[in-house]
Amino acid sequence: MCRWHLERIAGAGAVILAVMWPALTVAAPAGEPTTGRELYEAACATCHGSDGRGAAAAMSAFPLAPPDFTDCNFATREPDNDWIAVAHGGGPARGFDRLMPSFAELLTEDEIARVVTHIRSFCAEDGWPRGELNLPRALVTSKAFPEDEAAIRVIADEGAVTTRFVYARRYGARSQLEIVVPLQTVEDETGRWRGGVGDLSFALKRVLAHSLAWGSIVSVAGELVAPTGSTERGIGGGTTVFEAYLAYGQLLAPRTFLQLQVGGGVAYDRDHADEAFARAVLGHRLIQDGGRGRAWTPMIEVLGARELLGDATSHVDLLPEMQITLSARQHVVGAVGVRIPINDRADRPTQVLVYLIWDWFDGGVLTGW
Ligand code: HEC
Known part of the structure; x- marks a missing residue:
């Protein structure tokens, strides 16, 4: 990407944050409970739109369109924890663009959780598993x-x-x-x-x-x-x-x-x-990193x-294993384990199993690291 382009992106983010800042301090006076919707309107709607589809103004100034939260196929895939991590740490925390700012300084964990609950309401169809x-x-x-x-997936024995x-x-x-x-x-x-x-x-x-x-x-x-x-x-x-x-x-x-x-x-x-x-x-x-970083999943x-x-x-076999998220976006994961026969062991060798999975819906295999 050329420098001019980078500066333009950074500029657009800064302008929007500057516009947002007073709105935020007005919307969230200290000590007063604020609903997820109010927080969303103050902190997110400038870019993501009041309807969750990505604000038109932001899209025309942005080289990258914010996602459409009303699209259930996209919006039901990620667990709340992943979206909280993005809103807390900003896009790069999960391998997304830095146009998605960090709200760690502006919103508490609890407020971010409420905003994410509001974002969930944009997908209006039932039937999509979360x-x-x-x-x-x-x-x-x-x-x-x-x-x-x-x-x-690779399975190997002698x-x-x-x-x-x-x-x-x-x-x-x-x-x-x-x-x-x-x-x-x-x-x-x-x-x-x-x-x-x-x-x-x-x-x-x-x-x-x-x-x-x-x-x-x-x-x-x-x-x-x-x-x-x-x-x-x-x-x-x-x-x-x-x-x-x-x-x-x-x-x-x-x-x-x-x-x-x-x-x-x-x-x-x-x-x-x-x-x-x-x-x-x-x-x-x-x-x-307190629920926001790489995931290690031991399984048996x-x-x-x-x-x-x-x-x-x-x-009967036992298979202890470990899965690790490899990319920051967590769309490339790997696992390794050993399959151990428990009975009838004479003709059944111990096997080593490995897999590498790329969730291609979340972006190219080389993006999001
Ligand atoms: C300055 C504009 C801007 C603001 C303000 C903003 N976002 Fe974003 N957001 C973006 C852009 C652009 C993306 C797309 C990033 C990408 O795809 O790399 C994004 C992506 C996201 C995603 C990623 C979803 C995914 O898995 O693909 C989440 C979640 C999100 N924003 C939540 C929020 C929340 C919550 C707020 C308010 C607290 C907020 N955003 C405020 C611009 C913004």
Whole structure:
């Protein structure tokens, strides 16, 4: 960006802050309670507009349009805590533009929380699950919240490495399509490594019910796994599989959560066994800088699976893991964990799992750091 442009941006911000300052001191006399709406009108409406769509005057002078808070698709995704962090620390605190000023000196935490509650009222449609219910994704257990994201997941043990490229796209308030392309590398008996594309899968997920008051969200999903891998080379399962599951997320405390997933897969080729599984995740988010910085989320997964044959044993694994938000905007996150078999350990190796997820709705992968 050229210098003239930078100065213009800084100038526009300064002018608006200067215009705003007297309005703020008038609107918030010391000691008097002020509603979220009044605070918003005094501190935010100059740029964001009284209707939340972004003020026309600000937009014409600004090189960057403020977001439209009436657009539920945008405005329901972020939990309150993220917006409070932006209003408190200013845009750069969360990888946004510095045209969004910091209100740390002007408004108390409580006032910022009230303003954010007012901003919430701009989205007038019901049916959009709130960002608070968008719980951190575990390494194996699927989550209930619909997402727009691209991810790379790697599972490795001594004899095989699988890299899954995942593309998920949200449709409207409740639905999500997910496509997974796995690349598998396996070591054969002679010690040579061979690689290839594994079984592609396509999944549709739909939120059945959600409630912020209860802290709960439940989704149902159906998945089709196509036998695109080459079984002669030890890659892929060798049959079409239809899978279905229920995913449930529950906030236990503001930062502690439980997620459950139960389901099963039916193999089209009857030589292959059907399978049922149950998975649970317990996790807790630790957020640096008094709730405004990077989030560290330790989680523990318990993974149970059983082939639906008369004499099959149930397999249980434990998977301790850590998720970390990498970008300031928190739209790029990573996680690492170790999957440890608890029973029947002879043929089941310990695995290392890693993922990197980019929430592409929140901006380019290289922006917001
Ligand atoms: C000087 C103009 C200006 C003022 C005043 C202002 N904002 Fe902003 N705000 C912006 C701009 C511009 C953006 C877009 C930044 C970007 O996309 O990088 C923004 C973005 C935001 C976002 C980011 C949402 C997201 O996740 O994308 C929030 C939340 C927000 N503002 C809240 C507020 C609140 C609350 C107030 C009042 C207390 C306020 N703003 C006052 C200009 C302003």
